[in-house]
Amino acid sequence: xxxxxxxxxxxxxxxxxxxxxxxxxxxxxxxxxxxxxxxxxxxxxxxxxxxxxxxxxxxxxxxxxxxxxxxxxxxxxxxxxxxxxxxxxxxxxxxxxxxxxxxxxxxxxxxxxxxx
Amino acid sequence: xxxxxxxxxxxxxxxxxxxxxxxxxxxxxxxxxxxxxxxxxxxxxxxxxxxxxxxxxxxxxxxxxxxxxxxxxxxxxxxxxxxxxxxxxxxxxxxxxxxxxxxxxxxxxxxxxxxxxxxxxxxxxxxxxxxxxxxxxxxxxxxxx
Numbered sequence: 331x332x333x334x335x336x337x338x339x340x341x342x343x344x345x346x347x348x349x350x351x352x353x354x355x356x357x358x359x360x361x362x363x364x365x366x367x368x369x370x371x372x373x374x375x376x377x378x379x380x381x382x383x384x385x386x387x388x389x390x391x392x393x394x395x396x397x398x399x400x401x402x403x404x405x406x407x408x409x410x411x412x413x414x415x416x417x418x419x420x421x422x423x424x425x426x427x428x429x430x431x432x433x434x435x436x437x438x439x440x441x442x443x444x445x446x
Numbered sequence: 447x448x449x450x451x452x453x454x455x456x457x458x459x460x461x462x463x464x465x466x467x468x469x470x471x472x473x474x475x476x477x478x479x480x481x482x483x484x485x486x487x488x489x490x491x492x493x494x495x496x497x498x499x500x501x502x503x504x505x506x507x508x509x510x511x512x513x514x515x516x517x518x519x520x521x522x523x524x525x526x527x528x529x530x531x532x533x534x535x536x537x538x539x540x541x542x543x544x545x546x547x548x549x550x551x552x553x554x555x556x557x558x559x560x561x562x563x564x565x566x567x568x569x570x571x572x573x574x575x576x577x578x579x580x581x582x583x584x585x586x587x588x589x590x591x
Contacts, residue, residue: 333484340480340536341473347531348472352465358534359570365535366575374582382502387483390502391509391536392476397575404583416587420580426503427510427537428572431544432564434514439548439560445520 332386339385343392362393369397399423468530475532483509506537513541518549543567 347361356364369392372378378398381389389395400420407419421428483505490501516522522542526533533539544564551563565572 332488333481336480336484337477338480340483341477344476344531344535345469345473347476347535348469349465351531352468358530358539359567361531362534362539363570363574366571367578370575370578370582374586385480387487387502387505388477388480390505391479391483393535393537393540393571395506396537396540396571397579400575400579401583401586404580405586408583408587416580416584420576420583424575427506427540430507430510431514431541431568434511434541435545435548435564436560438514438518438545439552442518442549444546444549445523 335385336388339381339388340391341388343394365392365394366397369394370401371397373398373401396424396427399427471529472532472535475529476536479509479532479536479538509537510541513538514545517542517545522546540568540571 343365347365350356350361350364351358369378372381372394378389378395378401382395382398400423403419403421403423404416405419407415407417407422409415411418486505486508487498487501490496490504491498496504513522516525522533522538523546526539526542533542544567547563547566547568548560551559551566553559554563
């Protein structure tokens, strides 16, 4: 049941994050960075692919998937272009996330004023 | 009772229940994002014939769009302070941090405001993501070929 798995996986990861936020002095910036690094580490161990297989979108909506995509980009780049691909590949897969947030945030900053 | 004792007493009674509630809320909200994400992915796959890998990328784009819009409308700040990790750890948190920095610093000018503060909050995710992705990637190439 992929929907239940997605719920459980995304929920558990957020629960972990909340426990870290509430019980340590780490800020949201620390926790998101930590999860990103953890994502690329899990990708390196070959675990992240399995998480996506099991939990579907539950694994891809979390910021740790950003680390996973950066890792996958490096690997794919290497297989296509060799050593040069390590550098050209790193941002390929995560480009959608970075470009979308940059473009959307830029445009919105002209249309809206901050509320507080 | 002096200040320290009072502090201890307050700490003993209040936060536990709040922590439990926070954790539960984060689980519920994060889980809901994962669940609806999977619904969107399945719809894209079955109704639009999108490949699974591409469907995840479309989902990522949708989530960023929605989170950025909600941030601009002013709803998201309240929600984040209530649901915390439930909204910070999904991609919504990344979009929220970029958009709120853009909105907040836009008034200080295009270059010195918007430009130099754009990644103020999301910068650490980008920096440590790229560093760790690159070095684990190099390790992966060395170990697995």
